[in-house]
Amino acid sequence: MSSPTLPRDVKYGIGLGILYLLLGTPMARDWLEATMSRHMLVQMPLLVILGIIGCRLLPVRWQNDVLARVGGSVPCVMVALFASSYWMLPRALDAALTEPLAEVGKFLSLPLLVGFPLVLAWRRLTLIGRGFVWTNFISMLAVLGWLYIVAPVRVCNSYLVNDQEHAGWYMVIGSILLFVWWLATLFIGSGVGPNKPGGNGSGTTLA
Amino acid sequence: MNPVKRSVVTTTLVISLGSWFFWWATDGFTAFTAETARRVEILRSPRPLPMVTLEDQDGNKISLQDYEGRLLAVDFIYTSCTTLCQSMGMIFKQIRDLIPRESLGRDFALISISFDPDHDDTASLKKYGQAYGADGKIWRVARVPDKAELKSLLDAFGIVVIPDEFGGYEHNTALHLVGRDGRLRLITDIDKAAPFAEQVVALL
Incomplete structure (x- = not known):
């Protein structure tokens, strides 16, 4: 059936796929990987966000099904935690630049092992669970940023030492902004807390 | 379930x-950075080096394989460097002075390799050498004229060179030791000149 009007989610899905492929073009990669800040704080988060949006486009029934199969939100959060921590290692950054296999791994793991499981887990997480994920992420970002600022050595062979310091400052500033924003949503927002009853599982907003 | x-x-x-x-x-x-990983890997499995043509400060064509049978200390520099490479010269000098005189040249040699053949001609290599007492025999200062060969050499050593915003370069700086079999066997920090020399003496 060649329907001229595709369902909305499918259209979004196609758009998402195109964005993903665009990020994978040599030109986009060269530009986004030219500095450490862009690599860590633009390209990688974009890949995770693509995964988040992609997963939310899937029918809720599928999401629930997968979540039930893998055993709930705890293993999902764990997977995301491991995968995101790995890509915070300076060695992983260098590897992505020098080894094609590592680059492919990055493009697959950030959406599929960080974005996807986070969305799956999020709806089932209590306020405390979400708080754990947020504070864990924010503190990791702050500590890593601080390490990059004070490190007496260049941690990435592929990036200038100035670049490392810049990235460090962006991370520290970013973590503070994120923390303030998250705190604000606790008081005034509605998305952070556990799902309101009758939300029909649509409350998948991240924060 | x-x-x-x-x-x-x-x-x-x-x-x-x-x-x-x-x-x-x-x-x-143990290895959270690519630099540490490179060092750990070398220790575990000493790495053979590619056959490349080097040109020393006196214009002699040599290769690293000419040094087989001797221990060879290698560092990477560019002579217009105003910061680290200057101390690299001092560090190499310090290492040379810590090795017993009778072994110098016969059983142990040093080579400083420039990764900037565009700017470093034999004259600037010679000038760099004279500044630190590199005699051109025990301690050579050399360049790799061929770009493709230079890349293969840097890759084998695991040296990454990136231009900085002041017209110079940033690169991972370290002390490298090539064994008698021509394999890269040890990489240490540049502030470990004395331990590096001790390792060399132990192998003599």
């Missing part, structure tokens, strides 16, 4: 797999 049991099983699986992966990806939680 009930949901709680399933959750416990998969969580355990994820944590074990994740920990194993981290252990594997960091050489047993």
Whole structure:
């Protein structure tokens, strides 16, 4: 059936796929990987966000099904935690630049092992669970940023030492902004807390 | 399987797999940077070096393979460097002076290799050498004229050179030791000149 009007989610899905492929073009990669800040704080988060949006486009029934199969939100959060921590290692950054296999791994793991499981887990997480994920992420970002600022050595062979310091400052500033924003949503927002009853599982907003 | 049991099983699986992966990806939680990884790997399996043509400060064509049978200390420099390479010269001088005189040249040699053949001609290599007492025999200062060969040499050593915003370069600086078999066998920090010399003496 060649329907001229595709369902909305499918259209979004196609758009998402195109964005993903665009990020994978040599030109986009060269530009986004030219500095450490862009690599860590633009390209990688974009890949995770693509995964988040992609997963939310899937029918809720599928999401629930997968979540039930893998055993709930705890293993999902764990997977995301491991995968995101790995890509915070300076060695992983260098590897992505020098080894094609590592680059492919990055493009697959950030959406599929960080974005996807986070969305799956999020709806089932209590306020405390979400708080754990947020504070864990924010503190990791702050500590890593601080390490990059004070490190007496260049941690990435592929990036200038100035670049490392810049990235460090962006991370520290970013973590503070994120923390303030998250705190604000606790008081005034509605998305952070556990799902309101009758939300029909649509409350998948991240924060 | 009930949901709680399933959750416990998969969580355990994820944590074990994740920990194993981290252990594997960091050489047993020791190497968190590419630089450390390079050093750990060399220690584990000394690496053969490619055959490339070097030109020393006197215009002689040599190769690293000419040094087989001797221990060879290698560092990478560019002569217009105003910061680290200047101290590299002093460090290499210090190492040379820590090696017994009778072994110098016969059983141990040094070479400083420039990765900037565009700017470093034999004259600037000579000037660099004279500044630190590199005589052109025991201690040579050399360039790799051919770009492709230079790349293969840098790759083999694991040296990454990136231009900085002041017209110079940033690169991972270290002391390298090539064994008698022509394989790269040890990489240490540049502030470890004395331990490096001790290692050399122990191998003489």
